[in-house]
Amino acid sequence: MLYQRRGGKAEPAGDPSRAGRLAIGMAAAAASGAALFYGTGLHPIPALTWVAPAPVVAWALGERRGWLAAALSALAWVLGGLNLLRYLARLAPLPAVLLALAGPALVFAACVLLARAAARARTSLEAVLVLPLAWTGFEWILASFSPHGTFGSLAYSQMNFLPALQMAALVGHVGITFLVALASSGLAFAWHLRRQPRRAAATLGTAALVVGLSLGWGAARLRDRAPGPALRVGLAAADSTIRWFRTLAPDTTLAIVRGCTERIDRLAASGARLVVLPEKIVGVPDAAADSALALLRRAAERNRITIVAGFNRRSARFARNIAWVVSRGGVATYDKAHPVPGFEDDYEIGREPLVLADRTPRLGVAICKDMDFPDWTLRYARRGVDVLAVPAWDFGEDGWLHSRMAILRGVEGGFSVARCAQDGRLTLSDPFGHVTAEQASSDAPEVLVTGSVPAIGIVTPLREGWGLGWVLGLAGLFVACPLRLPRGSRAAAASGESRPPAIASPEIEEEL
Secondary structure (H helix, E strand, O other), X not given: OOEEEEOOEEEEOOOOOHHXXXXXXXXXXXXXXXHHHHHOOOOOOHHHHHHOOHHHXXXXXXXXXXXXXXXXXXXXXXXXXXXXXXXXXXXXXXXXXXXXXXXXXXXXXXXXXXXXXXXXXXXXXXXXXXXXXXXXXXXXXXXXHOOOOXXXXXXXXXXXXXXXXXXXXXXXXHHHHHHHHHHHHHHHHHHHOOOOHHXXXXXXXXXXXHHHHHHHHHHHHHHOOOOOOEEEEEEEEOHHHHHHOOOOOXXXXXXXXXXXHHHHHHHHHOOOOEEEOOOOOOEEOHHXXXXXXXXXXXXXXXXOOEEEEEEEEEOOOOEEEEEEEEEOOEEEEEEOOOOOOOOOOOOOOOOOOEEEOOXXXXXXXXXXXXXXXXXXXXXXXXXOOOEEEEEEEOOOOOHHHHHHHHHHHHHHHOOXXXXXXXXXXXXXXXXXXXXXXXXXXXXXXXXXXEEEEXXXXXXXXXXXXXXXXXXXXXXXXXXXXXOOOOOOHHHHHHOOOOOOOOOOOHHHHHHO
């Protein structure tokens, strides 16, 4: 091996200069950032997410300076996160926006550093798992403690790719995240080992095998779904009434509720047996509560249907974001369990899911942001819910994403979802993630949607409670093992000899 001297240090001939390596790193970060920008966010392109981290990770594995590898990895993630900048700036103060951009970027940089350490201390087949396991662990922790639940997960980038979506039924949304991250990790390690073709092929082949088997299982699951009885569902929204959600005027409240009953009658005439209306349709003061409820009861009785409608109950004593479930059998009330931080801080918090078990299909009720939290919706699944009715209120441009987050909860729990949002999307979906009906509430002053969903839910491994724990247990055992020296390295170290790392950079391997 020929050497040349640069900056007082001997480097292999043909190795890029420090400035050259920096330029390559910047290009890799830009490529990853661009792929993340278009592959994630409010309207992602699914295919891009599978390869997005690979360029910057591949470069970082071969970069000698750890701080630079971390910095450019973080930069790539920040560039990708800019796709949410305008959206977040409308809803959150500047410090929260900066945290939303910088926090995941720093975590991604830490994950890349772990992968670099693994590349020097583990075999290639072990090391390729470190990045996807670390990132998946981060998402799981975030979902467990964040007030925004699973928002921002890589899993939602795959909502239009149904074979990948089926992993949620097995291990939850983190299963999809793991597959997406594993694909990029496999590509990055294969490029890093490109001068060792056998090891590169084995590493990439192992990652491809795991991803391929998982997607194959997902495709088979979609083909094997059995037909069954269907429930006709109606959804109705009118964005023009949003401005009255805080009203305390009884006449205004009753006028808007009468308009809702007219839409309910039309949906029932088209065959709907369940009608779902949005969240916080109108403010309901104490003076109008009984009359508003009576209007809904009469609509349910004359049409022989079940109505689920969301209202903003306000009085001097309380603020409640509720859904009334009205049928010939009576009235039930559900309180939203996950208020939106900053917007609903003064609202009472619901403590229990609402499941109507005395009917077929078995009906559950949740409200909007409740669907961001898998632990909450799995409580419905374990109570045997067949259809989950979800009054909702989106923020316009996030309608697609929030509707898909709810759809993924249905895949995890094995139930259909009837979600009706004002300023967003009206969607019906089955337990496999198929959208059976959809329309944007902004398409017309008044939007009515009818469609059918399966009336019987399905049992999923995650619903039974063992799938996620099993996978996390295995992952925990792997991560708990310290990054270790390869076989023979301890003896070599004790004798004062030096040995190449398990996965050295291609330049070092060639030099040796």
